[in-house]
Amino acid sequence: MSGLWLVARREIATRGRTKAFVIGLVISALLVGALAFLPRLFSGPDSYTVGFVGSSTLQPALTGADKDVTITTKPFADEAAARKAVLDGEVDAVVVDDRRVLADGEVDRELGLLLEGAHQTAQAGKQLAAAGLDAAKVAEAMRVAPLEQVSVGADTRYAGARTGIATLLVMLLFFQLLQPSMYVAMGVVEEKGSRIVEILLTSIRPWQLLGGKIVGLGALALLNLVVVIVAGLGAATISGFTSDMPPGIGGVVVSTLFWFVLGYAFFATLAAALGSLVSRQEEVSSVLTPMMMLIMAAYFVSYFAAIEPGNSVARILSLIPPFSSMVMPVRTAAGEVPLWEMGVAAALMIVATGAVLILGARIYERAILRTGARVKLSEVVRDGSAVAR
Amino acid sequence: MIEIDDLHKRYGDKTALTGVSFAVKPGEMFGFVGANGAGKTTTMRILMGVLAADSGQVRWDGRPLTFEDRRKFGYMPEERGLYQKMKVSEQVQYFGRLNGMSAAQAAKATADLLERLSLTERAGDEVGALSLGNQQRVQLAVALVHGPEVLVLDEPFSGLDPIAVDALAEVLLERRSAGVPVLFSSHQLDLVERLCDSVGIISAGRMVASDTVEELRAREGRRLLKVVVRDAAPGWTAGLGGNITEKGDEVLFADVNGSDQEILRAATKAGTVEHFGWERPTLTEIFREAVA
Numbered sequence: 027m028s029g030l031w032l033v034a035r036r037e038i039a040t041r042g043r044t045k046a047f048v049i050g051l052v053i054s055a056l057l058v059g060a061l062a063f064l065p066r067l068f069s070g071p072d073s074y075t076v077g078f079v080g081s082s083t084l085q086p087a088l089t090g091a092d093k094d095v096t097i098t099t100k101p102f103a104d105e106a107a108a109r110k111a112v113l114d115g116e117v118d119a120v121v122v123d124d125r126r127v128l129a130d131g132e133v134d135r136e137l138g139l140l141l142e143g144a145h146q147t148a149q150a151g152k153q154l155a156a157a158g159l160d161a162a163k164v165a166e167a168m169r170v171a172p173l174e175q176v177s178v179g180a181d182t183r184y185a186g187a188r189t190g191i192a193t194l195l196v197m198l199l200f201f202q203l204l205q206p207s208m209y210v211a212m213g214v215v216e217e218k219g220s221r222i223v224e225i226l227l228t229s230i231r232p233w234q235l236l237g238g239k240i241v242g243l244g245a246l247a248l249l250n251l252v253v254v255i256v257a258g259l260g261a262a263t264i265s266g267f268t269s270d271m272p273p274g275i276g277g278v279v280v281s282t283l284f285w286f287v288l289g290y291a292f293f294a295t296l297a298a299a300l301g302s303l304v305s306r307q308e309e310v311s312s313v314l315t316p317m318m319m320l321i322m323a324a325y326f327v328s329y330f331a332a333i334e335p336g337n338s339v340a341r342i343l344s345l346i347p348p349f350s351s352m353v354m355p356v357r358t359a360a361g362e363v364p365l366w367e368m369g370v371a372a373a374l375m376i377v378a379t380g381a382v383l384i385l386g387a388r389i390y391e392r393a394i395l396r397t398g399a400r401v402k403l404s405e406v407v408r409d410g411s412a413v414a415r
Numbered sequence: 416m417i418e419i420d421d422l423h424k425r426y427g428d429k430t431a432l433t434g435v436s437f438a439v440k441p442g443e444m445f446g447f448v449g450a451n452g453a454g455k456t457t458t459m460r461i462l463m464g465v466l467a468a469d470s471g472q473v474r475w476d477g478r479p480l481t482f483e484d485r486r487k488f489g490y491m492p493e494e495r496g497l498y499q500k501m502k503v504s505e506q507v508q509y510f511g512r513l514n515g516m517s518a519a520q521a522a523k524a525t526a527d528l529l530e531r532l533s534l535t536e537r538a539g540d541e542v543g544a545l546s547l548g549n550q551q552r553v554q555l556a557v558a559l560v561h562g563p564e565v566l567v568l569d570e571p572f573s574g575l576d577p578i579a580v581d582a583l584a585e586v587l588l589e590r591r592s593a594g595v596p597v598l599f600s601s602h603q604l605d606l607v608e609r610l611c612d613s614v615g616i617i618s619a620g621r622m623v624a625s626d627t628v629e630e631l632r633a634r635e636g637r638r639l640l641k642v643v644v645r646d647a648a649p650g651w652t653a654g655l656g657g658n659i660t661e662k663g664d665e666v667l668f669a670d671v672n673g674s675d676q677e678i679l680r681a682a683t684k685a686g687t688v689e690h691f692g693w694e695r696p697t698l699t700e701i702f703r704e705a706v707a
Contacts, residue, residue: 032512220494222497228490395466
């Protein structure tokens with residue numbers, strides 16, 4: 027086992043120290059952090075400044091209307107001064123004598139609704155008082171409980187946030203599965219092509235070399251993933267986006283890490299086995315084509331699942347390995363997934379990963395010392411006895 | 416003692432080894448020579464377990480070699496392999512640790528070796544930034560770092576300048592004196608002759624000779640008589656027996672068959688005899704004869 031850790035440590039020290047890794051880590055953390063601020067930028071401000079000309083009964087109704095919206099009021103002596111303030115952008119709108127609203131162009135939609143609501147309340151109260159009703163009773167009568175929203179379909183209250191998080195997750199998983207797997211393949215070819223592997227394999231077993239490489243590069247990928255998640259959640263907390271987040275975000279994080287580990291073990295082993303068939307870096311991308319197609323397919327299905335989590339194609343593929351490693355966490359983030367589906371998907375993926383580990387290690391062991399021309403997959407699967415150059 | 420016993424190997428239709436056998440004793444420097452493609456590398460790779468023989472066996476002290484045994488070997492493959500982006504000292508230590516050394520042991524052994532091989536100043540450089548000769552020294556350090564009990568080196572001297580050759584030779588002789596069997600292949604026959612106690616000659620996958628250098632010389636039937644006569648009259652060799660090669664004043668007689676005294680008398684009569692004696696066949700001559 028110590029051989030495996032030594033190899034893993036070398037991989038971490040060598041790859042983790044490269045500029046590419048450090049810069050990539052910082053950029054992805056910044057990018058995800060910035061994305062967490064985006065919804066705030068697009069949803070518009072949650073505070074308005076409203077000017078008033080003349081005395082107003084609308085004003086108290088407006089300021090108490092919505093707890094999530096802050097309204098600052100500003101009195102103006104006359105309409106001319108108010109118009110100038112509107113044009114200068116000092117205020118978002120000005121209410122003149124409770125009859126007219128001045129704005130630069132159209133009134134902001136949310137502010138318009140608030141103004142109209144306050145106007146209705148104030149005028150209705152005034153007219154009822156004029157009709158001789160007691161002011162306190164009027165106020166009592168005007169207090170109406172808001173309509174309760176009940177969804178008979180899926181709970182769509184957080185649909186927007188869920189889709190956003192799921193879409194982000196698709197990209198994140200795609201890169202964090204593809205890139206380290208590529209590095210595993212390139213590392214395998216580096217050792218095979220330079221024949222270092224001949225010295226290494228007189229000191230350690232093939233499974234130690236292969237396992238150490240996968241574990242080491244996987245640890246870095248996991249670190250990358252965790253940093254990005256922490257950066258995203260941290261930025262969301264600061265920006266106030268967390269209040270719009272669906273409950274159970276912790277579950278999404280746990281499921282993401284769980285599926286990442288399985289998916290990475292699957293794809294990285296596949297990449298190592300395919301990589302061991304060739305001796306030159308130029309051949310890596312062509313020999314990895316089948317694996318790339320698989321990841322790309324999983325990527326497109328996951329993207330689809332992020333938008334349409336209930337779709338039956340997405341549901342079926344979220345159970346089938348290796349697609350499940352990307353589709354299932356994305357579905358979990360995008361909507362509710364029955365527990366039994368998660369269980370079935372996890373069981374199937376664990377079995378598939380185990381099978382790939384065994385088969386991949388066997389291919390690697392048989393192909394890694396056969397330098398020269400590309401080794402045919404059928405040769406190594408069929409005949410393990412002849413280790414030849 | 417390392418015993419190679421009756422190795423056979425085929426690559427498809429091509430036969431690479433046919434019954435290769437030889438032995439390297441403790442404290443013996445064994446030179447493995449042969450033309451390109453004769454089977455040296457194949458034999459050494461089988462010995463190191465990176466290639467499987469079709470049949471035959473490699474034994475160490477009488478029992479078949481295991482993986483654990485080979486971890487105690489130092490190996491330098493034919494094609495040099497190092498991590499180009501890894502620093503010299505880190506790389507040598509890494510291989511030491513892979514062979515079971517503690518971090519402290521590996522660090523000390525690495526520092527000592529780099530000193531011996533005049534690489535101390537380059538310890539912090541990436542291997543890829545070194546000249547080929549220096550990379551080769553690092554490769555040797557990698558093979559030696561864990562204090563191996565057996566050394567198997569494929570063409571360790573190729574591409575080295577004379578100073579590096581001397582440094583490497585010194586290290587190998589020192590290991591040999593410590594009782595380590597050293598097996599190396601080379602095309603530089605003068606070097607093999609100078610360093611080795613025993614020589615194995617392989618030709619087209621078969622061992623054609625394997626013995627001590629002295630034994631091989633003694634066995635070489637064709638003895639040459641070298642005579643140098645100053646101011647000799649041309650044609651003084653006429654009528655003398657044997658196979659004659661003339662080069663200026665120097666005359667080489669092959670297949671003399673007991674007529675040496677007659678040749679000496681003719682030479683004294685012809686002029687001033689500067690040299691008269693039997694030539695020891697060089698390894699190159701033995702090699703040419705053996706693979707012919």
